[in-house]
Amino acid sequence: SRPVRAPRGTQLSARHWLTEAPLRMLMNNLDPEVAENPDELVVYGGIGRAARNWECFDRIVDALRALKTDETLLIQSGKPVGVFRTHEDAPRVLLANSNLVPKWSTWEHFNELDRRGLMMFGQMTAGSWIYIGSQGIVQGTHETFVEMGRRHFNGNLKGKWVLTAGLGGMGGAQPLAATMAGASMLCIECQPSRIQKRLDTRYLDVQAPDIDSALRILANAETTGKAVSVGVLGNAAQIVPDLLRRDVRPHAVTDQTSAHDLVNGYLPLGWSLDKWHDMRERDPQAVVAAARASAAEHVKAMLGYHKLGVPVFDYGNNIRQVAFDAGVTNAFDFPGFVPAYIRPLFCRGIGPFRWVALSGDPEDIYRTDAKVKELIPDDPHLHRWLDMARERIQFQGLPARICWVGLGQRHRLGLAFNQMVASGELKAPIVIGRDHLDSGSVASPNRETESMKDGSDAVSDWPLLNALLNTASGATWVSLHHGGGVGMGYSQHAGVVIVCDGTEAAARRVERVLWNDPATGVARHADAGYGEAIECAKENGLNLPMIGPMIG
Amino acid sequence: SRPVRAPRGTQLSARHWLTEAPLRMLMNNLDPEVAENPDELVVYGGIGRAARNWECFDRIVDALRALKTDETLLIQSGKPVGVFRTHEDAPRVLLANSNLVPKWSTWEHFNELDRRGLMMFGQMTAGSWIYIGSQGIVQGTHETFVEMGRRHFNGNLKGKWVLTAGLGGMGGAQPLAATMAGASMLCIECQPSRIQKRLDTRYLDVQAPDIDSALRILANAETTGKAVSVGVLGNAAQIVPDLLRRDVRPHAVTDQTSAHDLVNGYLPLGWSLDKWHDMRERDPQAVVAAARASAAEHVKAMLGYHKLGVPVFDYGNNIRQVAFDAGVTNAFDFPGFVPAYIRPLFCRGIGPFRWVALSGDPEDIYRTDAKVKELIPDDPHLHRWLDMARERIQFQGLPARICWVGLGQRHRLGLAFNQMVASGELKAPIVIGRDHLDSGSVASPNRETESMKDGSDAVSDWPLLNALLNTASGATWVSLHHGGGVGMGYSQHAGVVIVCDGTEAAARRVERVLWNDPATGVARHADAGYGEAIECAKENGLNLPMIGPMIG
Ligand SMILES: NC(=O)c1ccc[n+]([C@@H]2O[C@H](COP(=O)([O-])OP(=O)(O)OC[C@H]3O[C@@H](n4cnc5c(N)ncnc54)[C@H](O)[C@@H]3O)[C@@H](O)[C@H]2O)c1
Ligand SMILES: NC(=O)c1ccc[n+]([C@@H]2O[C@H](COP(=O)([O-])OP(=O)(O)OC[C@H]3O[C@@H](n4cnc5c(N)ncnc54)[C@H](O)[C@@H]3O)[C@@H](O)[C@H]2O)c1
Incomplete structure (x- = not known):
């Protein structure tokens, strides 16, 4: 057993914060406080791993430590397979985990490849380095x-x-x-x-x-x-x-x-x-x-x-x-929880937004809690959640916070956090991400996209577009997974993480990513015909060519 | 019937060349000289379409005409679903066509969605706007x-x-x-x-x-x-x-x-x-x-x-x-053409590289033909192909050329073409792309990835990483498709196109994209254990963390 724990504080072990962040988050996913079975590199979700094996883990760490500001590391099912020159506004890491050509998308074939060391199950936030515990x-x-x-x-x-x-x-x-x-x-x-x-x-x-x-x-x-x-x-x-x-x-x-x-x-x-x-x-x-x-x-x-x-x-x-x-x-007479309760939130781009203090200092999270309340003063439900979370939920690994907010709020919070990093109000940069179970990032007909209004449950163009757009917007790392939540064959989904390092450049990226990411969810639900989503698109001035006329 | 033909010459109908290019290429795909059944928007490959229907086509054209230098248009199975702010080094168009969650990846389910207007078959270069005829x-x-x-x-x-x-x-x-x-x-x-x-x-x-x-x-x-x-x-x-x-x-x-x-x-x-x-x-x-x-x-x-x-x-x-x-x-005793003959080329990143003269002037292509010979003087096979292609193959639609070149050559040609646009030697910008049947861009176990050395035929992390990296590198448009070549359920693949508009910024993007794109193919084959690919990676100084030691 070789326990892993992310470095804390402001001293960098990588060349800059945009690579220090994935390094700490990878390690944090494997922290014994966070992971279910860290010796096996299992974070959660049955066999959801953060890296394919310890050798891959070590090479990922090496690669991140050496990575320059204009380079991008590719991870294929938990294995580092290449470092390429891109540019400063491009992601520093791109990940694809557990993806199989559909006819071979079964546990049998996956397990066979897994046994032979050719694959890894990424679950949702395990393989994309943004799990934060319970x-x-x-x-x-x-x-x-x-x-x-x-x-x-x-x-x-x-x-x-x-x-x-x-x-x-x-x-x-x-x-x-x-x-x-x-x-x-x-x-x-x-x-x-x-x-x-x-x-x-x-x-x-x-x-x-x-x-x-x-x-x-x-x-x-x-x-x-x-x-x-x-x-x-x-x-x-x-x-x-x-x-x-x-x-x-x-x-x-x-x-x-x-x-x-x-x-x-x-x-x-x-x-x-x-x-x-x-x-x-x-x-x-x-x-x-x-x-x-x-x-x-x-x-x-x-x-x-x-x-x-x-x-x-x-x-x-x-x-x-x-x-x-x-x-x-008639077993399916009662609904799943997404069509029943969560979809109206997804229609407004609301989902499991979360952030992590790279300093390791709980005070950094408490300061962001206060900032969220300050910026969203009129949401008692959100305030209640923040208070109770602070009171009743212990941090696991690096201090983190989750709260469901949507299009129009996420980028405001991100910009504010970035500003707090710049001013020194926070001790170190903040990492912002979300679950793959989110508004625009998943196709999963037995869960997140059950009973879509137009019958488009199985259309997975959307999570792929989400990942491509987040990459184009300058997220710090972006991932594409298959099989999370419901198992092989049943889902495709995308992850995104963006780092607030306090720079002007980060502010521009944060603004784009945290706007575009939930906006693809609103677009996806508007396209399926949900009135709430069309309304939300209108309020936020989204440019959706085929529903433009409805909006105008 | 409403025949479509791409504009020729140097007058822009969009705001700039990076959006004029996808506009002309979309229209060129539907040119009656190029498309098999243009009235039905079918380009080739059975029902491979360029847009979902004529209304979508019109809205795509509108969106491209209006698109600014820092905006990105999303296309979901031939339908324009959103315009988002990104940045100048990001792609102008991102496309996802025909993708279905694996368990629903059948012709039956696809046809049902197609009938209801929810999907489109993109084949390979039909839905990604870089088909050039026979x-x-x-x-x-x-x-x-x-x-x-x-x-x-x-x-x-x-x-x-x-x-x-x-x-x-x-x-x-x-x-x-x-x-x-x-x-x-x-x-x-x-x-x-x-x-x-x-x-x-x-x-x-x-x-x-x-x-x-x-x-x-x-x-x-x-x-x-x-x-x-x-x-x-x-x-x-x-x-x-x-x-x-x-x-x-x-x-x-x-x-x-x-x-x-x-x-x-x-x-x-x-x-x-x-x-x-x-x-x-x-x-x-x-x-x-x-x-x-x-x-x-x-x-x-x-x-x-x-x-x-x-x-x-x-x-x-x-x-x-x-x-x-x-x-x-024993029907499978004899091999498919890829493992038999094409794979050694893929190992060196060699595949169906192609380019198109947006001017519409055949002379522009002849000048690029000459440039290719000048830059690659010692390849009689390539010279012979160029001569015979010029002599025996008629252009269909916008003049175009295809020739199989690999890692180390593609970016040199791209940079040279960009320079020729800058100097006025060519009348208008050049569009560079490739088929999805290429070295790093496809997982298709009955065709392009049949009998991979390590048994990783069905692993589709690779085409997804290819699309993400091309997006991060600044390609002009990038696409992710499912089912091309071999039908629903049997393949996942990615397309990429980059425009040489003669600017310095384009040169930087061209250099990155035309290096990284074939390099992912070399990496993919090196990872599978092909000696030729490991050798090629070594010669070209690729940074592949897990094969680094072998190279060093
Ligand atoms: N959709 C989502 O986002 C989501 C979120 C959480 C959990 N889940 C699902 O909820 C289920 C539970 O997850 P978990 O991690 O808590 O699993 P778990 O196996 O840890 O817990 C299941 C519990 O049920 C108890 N149990 C089993 N049979 C019982 C019975 N007949 N009567 C009473 N108790 C019984 C077991 O003793 C056990 O404590 C899983 O199927 C999981 O996939 C889904
Ligand atoms: N892997 C690749 O990249 C690739 C490339 C080209 C073609 N193909 C495959 O090759 C096949 C042919 O493609 P196509 O577009 O030319 O199809 P097509 O249907 O246009 O042509 C098939 C031809 O075969 C002839 N034919 C049928 N049965 C015959 C028989 N018993 N004896 C002699 N001739 C017979 C038909 O008359 C027809 O002219 C397809 O299956 C296609 O998918 C694959």
Whole structure:
């Protein structure tokens, strides 16, 4: 094991900040505080890596240290394959990870290439060096709940509660995300250790000994209006149908068990944990069959709530597909979370904007928090998020912040941060990026582009144009990935990072990149016919040749 | 019908040459002299289009006319979807055509989207505005024959002859390409009109009344050493096996019937043309079955020649797959043309480099021809090509030239052309581009990346990196396509065009782009372990971090 940690402070180990930044961010992705399995170079997302292997890591570091202000390093699935002369306004690093010609875009072929050392799974921000730990997950989930509240409860989740299951790696963010959004939550989890971990880290408020106690706590919260999250030990395939039968009516229903992985991720109905672990070894196919049947019962109950008019949504764990495969033909009656709640945000270019303080000093982030509030004074939701994030979420690795803002705001924040670097208000440059799950950067028909208005779910011209335009705009690094989030064959997506080093040149690039990047998302949604996007394009004066007449 | 023809001369209809160039090239692609079916906006390659529909064409033209020196137009499958501010060293147009998320990368899904007006097939140079008519096909075929001669006949095809079939749209280039390479050819074609057309345009030298007369003509050519191309009417599925049985031994064997399209492209054994046409209407499935069985006989004979040690290769019409599907399990025993002959060229970054005179004046091309000879004085093969191309190939649309040159030569030619524009030696700017079938720009496991040394045939990180790097280097337009050449699901590829407007700024961009673009091809082949590519990288001082030690 060779632990990696990004350098802090203002002393450069590369020739300049635009190459120091990718160097520190690569290392930060592999920081044991940040990465799930740093020894294997795995950052998150199953096998999402930051570099193909340690030799490639070392050569990338060497290349970045030596890179000049007018050179560009190419990374092919985590391997450094060339340094070329470009110019100062061009990206310093260009990355393409896990891309396969479509007919060969399967896990089988990928795994074969991976075994032979020819490929790497980049997931989304793992291979593109802008992962910031669990803060990103908390906020994505939080925004989903908030938007759900806007849609169904006039923006006020006070006294409301959400029913869900799963307190695992990502699902564990649900209770915190809910209470931060003002809602209570009942979360069913079958493993005691998972519940304990969320209590320990204060992501979950209390554990109830049984379902009736849990319901009493929630009833009390409904009266007082004070949001509380309650965990209860049990099997969701049992409890959700029970609650439906008992006419218990939550205000929203979702799920984050790992239904996408039936061997390891979903406890079959009536099975003990011991039996589950044992059978996984002895007869994984039997586990799959039992888990699929149980998940189908779970989905049937979710459909029951959907029919009653309760907002129900799939949170990207593929549980509808599992039930559909088990014969529940109407499994897709309730929507995925993107078409249900996130798309209206995407229409305005709003998505998981984030930044990192290369100084390593938390004060730098706190100063940017204050600057965001100053520049966006009239957004209480955003202020609340910033306050609660500061209070309740620990930094992992280099201090970072995420907050969902869109076209028209991102470049203002970027310019302000750059100015703060220039004036010395911040100790070192700031790196700005985003998830690939964003407005203009992804085609993923089972998730981000599910049920597009015009049926263009599978059209992946958009993320490719996004990457090309970000390159043309002068981003510091740009990436093109395949298979993130939903696996081989199911998505294509692009990443972008831009560095505020306090120079005038950086200001010009920051302004272009942080305008153009969300603008491609607005254009993509306007092209698909979304009124909000056309409206947003109009307000921001975008030049979209085929919708010009509508705008004018 | 609304015929389109690019403006000629030096008067600009756009604001500057960097936008006038894509405007003229788009229009030139649709010139009736150039395009196969201009009314449908089809340039070539079945349904390869230059714009999605006429409304999109008009809006693209408007957008290009208005585009400023620091703006970039985005084209999504032939539709103009946005104009964004970038900078003067960025591309003026970025295009993504026909790209689909892999699981949806089928003709069925594409056709559905196409019908609904949501997509366009870009083929290779159709949607990326750098098609130049049949000159490109003649030379690609010519280079294949020449390389075959280098491999098997010490570079001397004098007295040698090639057996092939098909004198259609592309296959009709074979006899000219062969005689230009110094070889004779026997070409079997089942339609009299096709033979007549090639005689009329002087692509084919003579027609023989029967196979024995043809063989006499070839025997005579073998003695005199004067290359001659002979067409003979007949069915290849009959004649090729007959020749094998009769122990007639050609020096090489290939085929360009349209075996990739069994409904329309391959005449079944024993059928008259009338029956063929009639049955296509009445029972296309019966045609497919009969054609497949016939093509299988044809391939068996090709395999017979292969076994005898005669060089045999598939020229990208998928005939091996057809025979394989009919039960010829060893159909893939003989190679495709890329692994057989083209790959060594790709290893040195050599591929279908081409340029166009925006003035419309053929003299501009003749002056560049002379400049190429002056700058590359020691390449008789290249000189011969230039002379023969001038003599035997008519310009279609704007005058253009193609010639296969590689890393180290392309940027020298580009800089010289730019200088000639600056000095007034040429009347107007020159546009430089290439096919997507090139060294670093395509992943296509059944064609350009068939049988890569390390098994990385399907890895498409490379064309994506190529497009990103060309964008970062300041190309004038850059494109990313899917499905060209071999159809939906089977390829991903990138295009690049750079304009020599005679300015100093253009010179800097030309130098970077025309170096970096072929260099990615050398890097890609070096990474796959090809000695020629590693050698070429070394000679040219490329900085390839993981092969650095080998080079050093
Ligand atoms: N779309 C998105 O952006 C997004 C974000 C987060 C998570 N997800 C999806 O959510 C799922 C959960 O992710 P994770 O990282 O938390 O996975 P995980 O495997 O770490 O956690 C799953 C949890 O569910 C529990 N569980 C399994 N079966 C159960 C049952 N029958 N009843 C009650 N609890 C049960 C497990 O004990 C475990 O704690 C995954 O499918 C993931 O892909 C999607
Ligand atoms: N890989 C490449 O770069 C490349 C380049 C050129 C062509 N090709 C392939 O070559 C093939 C030909 O292309 P094209 O544009 O000339 O097609 P085309 O359809 O215009 O021509 C095919 C010709 O073959 C003749 N033919 C059909 N069956 C025959 C038979 N049994 N015997 C004799 N003649 C027969 C037809 O009459 C026709 O003239 C296609 O499959 C194409 O994809 C590939």
